[in-house]
Amino acid sequence: KAEAEARERAQPARTRDGHRIAVGANVNNPEQVGFALDQGAEGVGLMRTEFLFLERGDTPSEDDQYETYSGMLRALGGRPLIVRTLDIGGDKQVAHLRLPHEENPFLGVRGARLLLRRPDLMEPQLRALYRAARDHVPADAPTGKDAPLSIMMPMITSVPEVLRLRAVAERIRGEVGAPPVPLGIMIEVPAAAIQADAMARHCDFFSIGTNDLTQYALAIDRQNTELAPEADSLHPAVLRLIHMTCEGAARHGRFVGVCGGIAGDPFGACLLAGLGVHELSMTPRDLAGVKARLRAADMGALRALARRACEQEDAAAVRALDDAGGPA
Ligand code: PEP
Numbered sequence: 059k060a061e062a063e064a065r066e067r068a069q070p071a072r073t074r075d076g077h078r079i080a081v082g083a084n085v086n087n088p089e090q091v092g093f094a095l096d097q098g099a100e101g102v103g104l105m106r107t108e109f110l111f112l113e114r115g116d117t118p119s120e121d122d123q124y125e126t127y128s129g130m131l132r133a134l135g136g137r138p139l140i141v142r143t144l145d146i147g148g149d150k151q152v153a154h155l156r157l158p159h160e161e162n163p164f165l166g167v168r169g170a171r172l173l174l175r176r177p178d179l180m181e182p183q184l185r186a187l188y189r190a191a192r193d194h195v196p197a198d199a200p201t202g203k204d205a206p207l208s209i210m211m212p213m214i215t216s217v218p219e220v221l222r223l224r225a226v227a228e229r230i231r232g233e234v235g236a237p238p239v240p241l242g243i244m245i246e247v248p249a250a251a252i253q254a255d256a257m258a259r260h261c262d263f264f265s266i267g268t269n270d271l272t273q274y275a276l277a278i279d280r281q282n283t284e285l286a287p288e289a290d291s292l293h294p295a296v297l298r299l300i301h302m303t304c305e306g307a308a309r310h311g312r313f314v315g316v317c318g319g320i321a322g323d324p325f326g327a328c329l330l331a332g333l334g335v336h337e338l339s340m341t342p343r344d345l346a347g348v349k350a351r352l353r354a355a356d357m358g359a360l361r362a363l364a365r366r367a368c369e370q371e372d373a374a375a376v377r378a379l380d381d382a383g384g385p386a
């Protein structure tokens with residue numbers, strides 16, 4: 059029985075009518091990769107590198123980071139890995155970085171905003187990543203969404219941020235002598251979703267951070283327990299932003315992943331697939347349920363379901379579609 063379950067987990071998430079959704083795991087260190095693969099992950103769709111900084115009392119050196127990224131690449135053996143550069147600020151504070159106190163840290167200097175202000179943090183990280191690419195990505199490795207290593211920038215709000223980050227990344231890649239590495243951005247601020255078509259012109263892929271996108275679209279602090287029941291990523295306003303993101307990406311042939319919590323919810327995963335998302339990355343424990351649900355679904359039906367969901371008036375009405383004739 060255990061063997062049958064393991065075989066089932068290893069099956070791809072291919073809908074009944076033959077559409078394959080890529081599934082990855084959110085994993086922060088090489089030690090977690092084995093479990094994620096066993097649960098059915100095809101790669102790592104989100105490595106949150108702030109944990110390298112949070113788990114220790116000081117800033118990891120470029121060499122320390124190089125070792126960790128190399129370890130991830132080795133553990134994955136050529137399967138795709140998306141590494142997100144440092145996303146500090148908001149709920150992720152790092153005492154030893156001694157960042158200034160802010161009244162509203164979720165609206166302050168976090169993610170890309172911090173990276174652009176702190177080359178002392180961004181540049182060693184990018185050098186470590188490109189060194190790992192140079193040393194561990196074979197010349198004949200796949201490119202595009204199957205690339206063994208991709209780099210992703212957090213908390214993007216504007217096109218100039220993308221251009222500036224890209225310029226720094228390309229300079230460092232040249233200095234290191236690394237092969238091309240896809241460079242993507244997180245879509246987790248409504249401005250970025252609304253401008254997805256412009257964003258897509260300047261980067262290689264998107265990953266939608268539904269945790270923050272929900273927080274910023276609904277103006278609900280993601281840590282506020284009192285409001286937690288209302289902070290539903292299936293709110294039609296959030297779904298419409300995701301739909302805009304997929305349309306903007308499609309216009310430029312870019313691929314779209316989702317790495318926020320809703321990707322691990324089987325019904326949420328169905329809606330995301332129907333909205334046009336190509337890849338779902340989640341906590342390893344959620345993989346089996348999501349894959350099973352997608353395999354039982356039909357993409358034509360999921361697209362219709364997603365369209366109906368966007369037309370609902372509130373999140374409860376969207377969730378009600380799950381029982382009302384949604385896919386099994
Ligand atoms: C998100 O915001 O959905 C996301 C995946 O990033 P994090 O949870 O690390 O902010």
Ligand code: MG
Binds near residue numbers: 267
């Ligand atoms: Mg986020």
